[in-house]
Amino acid sequence: MRSRRGFLGGAAAAGLAPAFWTHASAQARLAADPFRVGVASGEPLPDGVVLWTRLVTNPEALGAGMAPDRVEVRWEVAEDPALTRIVRKGDATARPEGGHAVHVEVEGLKPDREYWYRFTAGDHASAVGRTRTAPDPGADVQRLRIAYGSCQKWESGYYAAHRHLAADNPDLVLFLGDYIYEKAANPEEAIRLHPPTDAVDLATYRQRYAWYKADPDLQAAHAAAPWIVMWDDHEVSNDYGGDADRTPLTRDLFLKRRAAAYQAYWENMPLRRSSRPSGAKMPLYRALDWGRLARLAVVDDRQYRDGRTCDAVAEGKRIPYDCPERLAPKRSILGRDQERWLERRVSDTQARWNFLGQQTLMGELRVEDGRVSNDGWDGYPATRRRILETWRDASVANPIALGGDVHCFFAGDLALERGGRAIGTEFVGGSITSFGRPNKSLAGALLVNPHLKYAEGEKRGYGRVDITPKACTVTFRGVHNALDKASPVRDLAAFVVEDGRPGVKRA
Numbered sequence: 001m002r003s004r005r006g007f008l009g010g011a012a013a014a015g016l017a018p019a020f021w022t023h024a025s026a027q028a029r030l031a032a033d034p035f036r037v038g039v040a041s042g043e044p045l046p047d048g049v050v051l052w053t054r055l056v057t058n059p060e061a062l063g064a065g066m067a068p069d070r071v072e073v074r075w076e077v078a079e080d081p082a083l084t085r086i087v088r089k090g091d092a093t094a095r096p097e098g099g100h101a102v103h104v105e106v107e108g109l110k111p112d113r114e115y116w117y118r119f120t121a122g123d124h125a126s127a128v129g130r131t132r133t134a135p136d137p138g139a140d141v142q143r144l145r146i147a148y149g150s151c152q153k154w155e156s157g158y159y160a161a162h163r164h165l166a167a168d169n170p171d172l173v174l175f176l177g178d179y180i181y182e183k184a185a186n187p188e189e190a191i192r193l194h195p196p197t198d199a200v201d202l203a204t205y206r207q208r209y210a211w212y213k214a215d216p217d218l219q220a221a222h223a224a225a226p227w228i229v230m231w232d233d234h235e236v237s238n239d240y241g242g243d244a245d246r247t248p249l250t251r252d253l254f255l256k257r258r259a260a261a262y263q264a265y266w267e268n269m270p271l272r273r274s275s276r277p278s279g280a281k282m283p284l285y286r287a288l289d290w291g292r293l294a295r296l297a298v299v300d301d302r303q304y305r306d307g308r309t310c311d312a313v314a315e316g317k318r319i320p321y322d323c324p325e326r327l328a329p330k331r332s333i334l335g336r337d338q339e340r341w342l343e344r345r346v347s348d349t350q351a352r353w354n355f356l357g358q359q360t361l362m363g364e365l366r367v368e369d370g371r372v373s374n375d376g377w378d379g380y381p382a383t384r385r386r387i388l389e390t391w392r393d394a395s396v397a398n399p400i401a402l403g404g405d406v407h408c409f410f411a412g413d414l415a416l417e418r419g420g421r422a423i424g425t426e427f428v429g430g431s432i433t434s435f436g437r438p439n440k441s442l443a444g445a446l447l448v449n450p451h452l453k454y455a456e457g458e459k460r461g462y463g464r465v466d467i468t469p470k471a472c473t474v475t476f477r478g479v480h481n482a483l484d485k486a487s488p489v490r491d492l493a494a495f496v497v498e499d500g501r502p503g504v505k506r507a
């Protein structure tokens with residue numbers, strides 16, 4: 001039997017023609033489908049997009065079922081879903097040291113149009129994914145639909161939200177963190193179980209991603225549109241910030257763990273080479289333009305933040321509102337370089353709508369006893385103030401923050417002072433599956449935080465953002481029951497921000 005399985009980069013690297021060279025073990029491994037974790041695309045530009053896959057024959061195994069050999073993979077991009085009008089194609093090498101991930105930066109595409117793509121390796125073909133390019137920078141774009149989500153703890157539910165998100169046919173998916181959770185699952189709270197160990201090194205982080213990505217509804221969401229991804233804490237370790245987390249690891253050991261986690265994140269996301277990690281550093285903040293309609297800046301509030309504050313007087317992560325260290329003007333959740341970068345991105349924009357994708361709730365959230373969390377923006381209020389002042393001073397058109405992390409839906413006004421004029425608007429959450437909070441406690445939070453206009457903690461789901469030159473409509477989409485794979489979805493609430501009028505208003 002003629003087999004085209006298992007082309008080996010090893011043979012190619014040795015200067016041998018690869019076409020008829022196979023390696024017994026790689027061939028045996030590729031007897032199984034290597035596309036078990038699907039395909040993805042991301043980072044759309046007017047002339048190109050990133051295509052991604054990772055060869056995995058067994059998503060549950062440490063090592064993904066792959067032999068430690070290079071595998072040649074082919075990719076194709078077409079103008080039609082049946083892949084009859086191929087416009088770009090090429091080869092890439094999946095390397096064991098890179099987790100057999102493949103990142104292809106396709107160029108030479110036309111702006112503002114749909115494409116379809118797939119990968120093949122040996123006799124196996126991946127699913128076909130749909131993607132699209134961004135419009136030309138000066139284009140007068142009339143509409144953009146972004147679906148955004150976060151917090152998809154695998155063992156806490158099924159990904160019905162992802163199925164509905166894909167069916168909403170977004171131009172872009174924005175994922176704002178907690179793509180995986182690093183902890184061993186608690187069987188008492190789990191409806192499905194991955195291995196009962198924490199992800200702590202490259203092998204176990206890789207395994208965790210493969211385990212999550214084997215889910216067909218998550219694969220459908222990736223295959224539906226290009227994604228823009230940003231991490232939060234659980235891609236590394238709960239509540240980590242900068243060079244420390246809440247475990248007793250020394251700084252050196254924590255940075256080793258962070259390097260492994262960042263490497264696994266890179267391998268599993270449709271990112272450009274410019275985001276590739278080097279040791280424990282990974283440059284991930286970036287901005288994307290959608291013609292003259294929208295700019296989306298996504299910021300990394302984990303890697304560069306100053307250490308937690310007021311820990312000595314904290315109850316868990318809740319700290320007194322008036323703890324003086326919290327208010328120190330130098331404290332930053334983004335780090336100085338990233339703050340400067342963001343200031344430039346929001347000052348030199350021509351876009352009608354200026355989105356800030358970030359991980360959590362940006363506005364203040366006091367709980368009933370007056371405390372705030374030291375893990376989010378309330379632990380770094382000086383950064384929040386600087387961003388709002390920049391929005392105001394640069395007269396930034398229609399700033400809107402999108403966030404995740406809190407496992408609740410929130411809609412709120414962003415103002416410099418309590419009760420002050422709204423400078424921007426924010427829409428947060430919910431979570432795809434991660435457990436939320438009782439609405440009773442959120443009702444109390446709304447009373448003491450009047451800038452927050454809406455909260456819903458009992459439903460899981462995602463946000464849908466429809467942008468035109470005149471208005472931005474945000475719809476919170478909630479699944480009926482995240483423990484049911486087939487759960488229906490409904491609109492929980494919808495809000496509209498009209499051009500030039502910041503602040504939450506019901507649609």
Ligand SMILES: [Fe+2]
Nearest residue numbers: 151178405434
């Ligand atoms: Fe989360």
